[in-house]
Amino acid sequence: MSRTHPPAAMHDHAPSRALAMSTIAFTICFAVWTIFSIIGVRIKGELGLTETEFGLLIGMPILTGSLVRMVLGIWTDRFGGRLVYTATMAAAALATFLLAFATTYAQMLVAALGVGLAGGSFAVGVAYVSRFYPASRQGTALGIFGVGNVGAAVTKFAAPFFLLAFGWQSVALIWAAALAVMAMVFWFTTEDDPVIRQRRLTGAGQPRSFMAEFQPLKDIRVWRFAFYYFFVFGGFVALALWLPRYLIGVYGFDLVTAGMIGAAYSIPASVFRAYGGVLSDRIGARTVLYWTFAVSCVCCLVLALPAADYVVRGINGPINFHFEVSWVAFIAVAFVLGFFMAVGKAAVYKHIPVYYPNNVGAVGGLVGMIGGLGGFVLPIVFGALNDLTGVWSSCFMLLLLVAAACLVWMQITIVRISRRTPLGQATEQART
Secondary structure (H helix, E strand, C coil), X not given: CCCCCCCHHHHCCHHHHHHHHHXXXXXXXXXXXXXXXXXHHHHHHHHCCCHHHHHHHHHHHHHHHHHCHHHHHHHHHHHCHHHHHHHHHHHHHHHHHHHCCCCCHHHHHHHHHHHXXXXXXXXXXXXXXXXXXXXXXXXXXXXXXHHHHHHHHHHHHHHHHHHHHHCHHHHHHHHHHHHHHHHHHHHHHCCCCHHHHHHHHXXXXXXXXXXXXXXXXXXXXXXXXXXXHHHHCHHHHHHHHHHHXXXXXXXXXXXXXXXXXXXXXXXXXXXXXXXXXXXXXXXXXXXXXXXXXXHHHHHHHHHHCCCEEEEEEEXXXXXXXXXXXXHHHHHHHHHHHHHHHHHHHHHHXXXXXXXXXXXXXXXXXHHHHHHHHHHHHHHHHHHHHHXXXXXXCHHHHHHHHHHHHHHHHHHHHHHHHHHHCCHHHHHHHHCC
């Protein structure tokens, strides 16, 4: 017998409650997902890991959290976000708890696989929250949900205190406990989304087969959105990880100062994502993305300029010039770049429930997966570019190329659409 449901009026607060609890849960999940950014340093010293082993350890949760997003998104479409979100948090909490008892490198890698599930929660939240809101408000809702990225800063600020006082194992146990409690709170304070409630009310089964969930992935537009997200989210995660190292190497900052600046970068770059959702609803996601890629190209161009000495043949002999982006200018431009990456993240996800209302889980999961892989791959490429070129700013040269490619691809697509779409429809589509 299907479960009875209260009248629609009883669900008036369900959207705001689902959004609030999903955002809090995602914040804790993101804090767990990035736990190795702090405890990994202590583990490296205790086990005597090489740089390669250390890089694999801190990158494993990012990798696995990205790869599971599409599957978790599909499961959310089929079984509901309340169930899948709770189960994901519970599984990640168990893995984080077991991490505290790992003693070998192999055991820690296995535990990191489970910890990575916390990062997959993003795809679950997107599919779950979007079902509570109409298209005109989905950008704002998903932008607010994305503020959970600030969990990375929570770990960077709080974890060192617990680590220094009680050891890295205590960080794993406390973070696991917080996630387990959040899983229970989420289950008892939220309800199933309207689609799942309707299925249970009518007794209707799944409207399509499991393989049909993957059909939209054949659309090139999905991969274009994924490429956008590779830059705005993958680039954000990569810079959050890379900035401390860059500031130490280029400007000679100490580790504490560089780490605090890196954490400070993560906060506004997360919080402004909500503003990006509001902008996407008001002026259109496409317009927001145009600004994102255009300004990002300018910022990356400035940051890509290496320090150099020039000699000009003057009238009265050689004239020497020195050019260098000061640390004040660097931080200012980097924060501008982070702001536009933040609003761009919201704009990308504004498109998905509009174009694929019945496949938010699969499409949102794929886009999130590609973005997450950017956060895993780009820091590795940054290091390789340093080795190959010997130029610190080579990382921003790469980001400039990626941002420019996003801008060009979007412009070519829009031109093609405008040529085959009536003016009125083209104007309306431009708002999304």
